[in-house]
Amino acid sequence: MERYDVAVIGGGMVGTAIGYGCAERGARVIVLDEGDVALRAARGNFGLVWGQSKGDGMPAYGAWTRLSITLWPSLAERVSGFAGRDVCYSPVGGLTFCLSEQELAERRDFVHRRHNQGHGTVRIVDRRELLEMMPGCRLGPEVVGASYDPTDGHVDPLTLLRGLHAGLRAAGGVHLPGAPVVAIEPVGGEYRIARADGAAVMARRIVVAAGVATTRIAAMVGLDVPVRPVRGQNIVTERLAPILPKPASAIRQTGDGTIQIGVTSEDDGILETPTTTAALAKMAARAIRVLPPLASARMVRGWAALRPMTPDGFPAYAESATHPGCFVAVCHSGVTLAAVHAGPMAEAVMGGGMHALAAELHPDRFARMPIQHVPAI
Amino acid sequence: MSTDVDLLIVGAGPAGMAAAVTARSRGLTVLLLDENAGPGGQVHRGIEHRAAKDEQDADGAKLAAALRSSAVETRFRATLWAVEPGGKVFWSEEGAARSAVAGRILLCTGATERPLPIPGWTLPGVMTVGAAQIALKTAGLKPQGDVWIAGQGPLLWLYAKQAVEAGGRLAGIVDLSHGIPPAALRHLPRALMAPGYLLKGLAWQRRVKRAGVRVIHAEEIRAEGEGRLARIVVDGTEHAADLLLLHDGVVPNTQITRAIPGCAHDWDAVQACWKPRLDAWGNTTAEGVMVAGDGGGIGGARAAAHAGRLAALEAARALGRMTEDQRNAEAGTERLALNRQLAARPFLDALFPPRPVTAIPDETIICRCEEVTAGKVREAVTLGCLGSNQTKAFTRTGMGPCQGRVCGPVVHAVIAAARGVDPAQVDPFRTRFPTKPLTLGELAALAE
Secondary structure, eight states: OOEEEEEEEOOSHHHHHHHHHHHHTTOOEEEEOOOTTSOOGGGSOOOEEOOTTTTTTOHHHHHHHHHHHHHHHHHHHHHHHHHTSOOOOBOSOEEEEEOSHHHHHHHHHHHHHHHHTTOOSOEEEEHHHHHHHSTTOOOOTTOOEEEEETTOEEOOHHHHHHHHHHHHHHTTOEEEOSSOEEEEEEETTEEEEEETTSOEEEEEEEEEOOGGGHHHHHHTTTOOOOOEEEEEEEEEEEEOSSOOSSOBTTEEEOTTSEEEEOOOOBOSOOOOOOOOHHHHHHHHHHHHHHOGGGGGSEEEEEEEEEEEEOTTSSOEEEEOSSSTTEEEEEOSOTTTTHHHIIIIIHHIIIIIOOOHHHHTTOGGGGGGSOOOOOOOO | OOOSEEEEEEOOSHHHHHHHHHHHHTTOOEEEEOSSSSSOTTTTTTGGGSOOOSHHHHHHHHHHHHHHTSOOEEEOSEEEEEEETTTEEEEEETTEEEEEEEEEEEEOOOEEEOOOOOTTTTSTTEEEHHHHHHHHHHHOOOOOSSEEEEEESHHHHHHHHHHHHTTOOOOEEEEOOOSOOHHHHTTHHHHTTSHHHHHHHHHHHHHHHHTTOEEEEOSOEEEEOSSSOOEEEETTEEEEOSEEEEEEOEEEOOTTGGGSTTOOEEEETTTTEEEEOOOTTOBOSSTTEEEOSGGGSOOOHHHHHHHHHHHHHHHHHHTTSSOHHHHHHHHHHHHHHHHHHHTTHHHHHHHSOOOOGGGSOTTSEEETTTTEEHHHHHHHHHTTOOSHHHHHHHHOTTOSTTTTTTTHHHHHHHHHHHHTSOGGGSOOOOOOSOSSOEEHHHHHTTOO
């Protein structure tokens, strides 16, 4: 049986980033992955590298996010090289548009809270400043202002995923897709990981980064991590001439000119990923209120994916107390956090100790929270 | 949920026209949507505006006339883009999105051409035989100059015959088929039950050759030119070319069925395509959704009409307008006729297996919308992509405006060949609604 230093369970954005980071640090890594039609949040990312809205009520998450953003330029450089294509990381500042005075007032309160929790870069801008910031941008008349954070930006998430996979491979890592993991058992200080297709590998360390399947697999290594699926839908238009210079929450123009519009948050526990006309229509209507010229843009694609959501919505990281060397990493911000996953988190897996911020995001906290419905998958 | 119409049919080709007329005659209210300006589908395109030249045209004219004299509500230039649970459908018409709730949905969306990606096929001056046939049928555009046809399959010879008879000029046909493979011969006895089919095919070939059209049997073809097609290179020999028409058979158009949750599809190893899993009446595995005609497996125009009528009878039964016994009694002759039409199919399918994708060079583009080469797709397989969907995420193939409609079969085949596995083990593109582009303005108008 093949033996590895680290086996990562999950070949999505989180698992591949950690696996790549470990491989780059000299570990012999295997990333175990499901097949082509798995429930992959990694194929449904919006592509923001984003701090302004992250960590309200959990300052450690805000700080962990900011750490990742500072590490992003270097990650972007490396990943673009591996992908053979520019990952289009563009930290040009990000916006959350407000379409009424009430929305703006609520956003202002939010920004105050963020300041109080140590996130000082975000601020409110009014319509006049928005137009100065983006001259010629044909914002809709209802746009009264926005929150703005100059450290935010966006990236091409699919090139990122491909680049992380290519980086893993370049560093000698192995990717084994095709079947879910069904059992993990300790064998003489190592772990034997068995898959549904009969394949099995041995590893000294394990990272469970299995997205919406995290609960089931983390339980195999003595970790209780409730995760439920929350569906998000996306719209992509045809390529357009530059029309929106800065990315915004739920609307951005990608490096190749398409407009991407998000995003729903459907918390119905259903493990399916169809698009629904009602949701797409609502998203399109709001996007047109922000940027009226979009009314004539053709939508060429829609998709939906399931985000892994913890009870409080914040990430969870831990090393198992009962299964030393076994870690869990789950979050719904795999793009923003890719840089900390490939960096400090990979170091923790290699035995360097959990980063202080990640340590504050231990899933133990969920035991103290009201019980939530978590579907068994 | 109350319904607006008993049966909603998508596609006014032979299956859709026949189904609509039959369903209406059994008392169902029927709404028929089609993207074209009038009835006919691809095979009988523009049939109301041209004289019937052969049996096939006569079939089409008869179906269209029956449709026009029925009380079926028809909407042309209407593009369906979503089917949701509960029989809700959405389409665009005159720049506006519309919707209706139907008791049953019958998809008669026909076939699409299997792409034949050869080096240089993206040059202006290279198009498909199907597109040329539409131009011939609707605009009377006859081939002139150095026009070459390359590939294989019955449609190639039918078009060549039609073009020659219309007074068009063809420089030659590059036949990429491989004669009669031994596998085809065991289907020959059954095929002889439908001799009309085989004789027709042979007659088309004779007619074309008699007109002096040169036929070259070849293994390899390349299109070349600076900015547009100037020549083709056939097994190393150059020929001047103004227009090159490619064809490698047709596959079911499953763009809509693949987007419907719970609608199972199976790999058809003989026709080398995915098709929706249907019962003998055309029911898919998704409640209330049916398929008839080539969209459920290639059978040709006449088979499609019979399948359409069978589906209409089943819809009438499902909606309580006839008993099971009545349905079965009326279905008898249709089913016999359908089986006779399908008799030649296994032979034809075995005769024209698709070109092996291993012949596609790495540098050749297979996704035209996003300009993704075969080599990029093969590279994605080495990065761990097992199927079309992860490959799409890694390479952008299938992400353009055609939504994988054109490149889908080739991407799938290239992945299977690169992995060295049975194509049945490679997932096709998952499609999602809207399956056709529409403007955000149209979509937003549906917001509550």
